[in-house]
Amino acid sequence: MDDVKYKRVMLKLSGEALAGEQGFGIYPPKIKTVAEELREVYALGVQIAIVVGGGNIWRGEAGSEMGMERAQADYVGMLATIMNALALQDSLESMGVPTRVQTSIEMRQIAEPYIRRKAVRHLEKDRVVIFAGGTGSPYFSTDTTAALRAAEINADAILMAKNGTDGIYSADPNEDPAAVKFDSLTHLDIINKGLHVMDTTATSLSMENNIPLVVFNFNEPGNVLKVVKGENIGTTVKE
Numbered sequence: 001m002d003d004v005k006y007k008r009v010m011l012k013l014s015g016e017a018l019a020g021e022q023g024f025g026i027y028p029p030k031i032k033t034v035a036e037e038l039r040e041v042y043a044l045g046v047q048i049a050i051v052v053g054g055g056n057i058w059r060g061e062a063g064s065e066m067g068m069e070r071a072q073a074d075y076v077g078m079l080a081t082i083m084n085a086l087a088l089q090d091s092l093e094s095m096g097v098p099t100r101v102q103t104s105i106e107m108r109q110i111a112e113p114y115i116r117r118k119a120v121r122h123l124e125k126d127r128v129v130i131f132a133g134g135t136g137s138p139y140f141s142t143d144t145t146a147a148l149r150a151a152e153i154n155a156d157a158i159l160m161a162k163n164g165t166d167g168i169y170s171a172d173p174n175e176d177p178a179a180v181k182f183d184s185l186t187h188l189d190i191i192n193k194g195l196h197v198m199d200t201t202a203t204s205l206s207m208e209n210n211i212p213l214v215v216f217n218f219n220e221p222g223n224v225l226k227v228v229k230g231e232n233i234g235t236t237v238k239e
C-alpha cells in the first residue's frame with residue numbers, strides 16, 4: 001500500500017463507460033474490460049466505492065424534453081443506474097472481486113438498501129461497494145451522488161473517469177483549437193471559470209467537504225491505477 005496515494009476512492013463511472021461502440025445500452029465485453037481494470041486496483045488493497053451513471057440507457061432531462069414529467073423521467077434514470085450497477089457487479093464477481101450493490105431506492109430482492117455505516121464496513125472488509133440509484137431524488141445527477149457518497153464514506157478522492165477527454169480544458173478542445181489543459185485547479189476555479197466538469201452541486205459539495213477530484217481519461221487502459229498511485233495524469237482539483 002506504500003505506493004498508493006489514495007487508499008479509499010470514489011470512482012464515478014458514467015453509464016457510457018459500460019456501453020458498446022454506439023454509446024448505448026449495456027455491452028458485457030466492455031464491462032469486462034472495466035472490471036479487469038478495477039481488479040488491478042483492488043489487488044493493490046485500495047478500497048473502491050463506485051457510483052455508476054445511467055446515461056447509456058436513459059437521461060431524465062432528455063425524457064422531459066420529449067414531454068415527460070421531469071421527476072418521473074428522473075426516476076426512470078435512477079432505475080437505469082441500477083441496471084448498470086448489477087451488470088458491473090456481475091462482471092467483478094466473475095473475476096473473484098467481492099462486491100455489494102447498495103441502492104438509494106429499496107430493491108431488497110436484488111441489492112442492499114443504502115446504509116452508510118454498512119457501506120463503510122464493506123469497504124473495510126475489502127468489498128467493492130457500488131452505489132446505485134443516484135441520490136434517490138430527482139433533479140440530481142450521479143456526479144452529485146458521487147460527491148455526496150464520497151463525503152459520507154470519507155473517501156480520499158473522487159476519480160472522475162471520462163470517456164471523451166483526458167482532463168479539464170479551458171474550452172472545448174473539439175471546438176476551440178486554443179483550448180489548454182489544466183494540470184491542477186481549485187474547486188472554486190471550476191465554478192468561477194464556468195468549466196464543464198461536473199454540475200455545480202457536485203462541485204460545491206466536494207469543495208465544501210474538501211475532497212480532491214481527479215479527472216482523467218478512462219479510455220486509456222491502466223489510467224485508474226496511475227491515478228491511484230498519484231501519477232500526474234489528467235487534471236487534479238483540490239484546495
Ligand code: UDP
Nearest residue numbers: 015053054055059060074077134135140142
Ligand atoms: N438521476 C436522478 N437523481 C440522481 C441521480 C440520477 O434523477 O440522484 C437520474 C437523472 O435523470 C439522470 C439519470 O438518472 O439523467 C442518469 O444519471 P446521469 O445522467 O448522472 O448518468 P451519467 O451521465 O453519469 O451516465
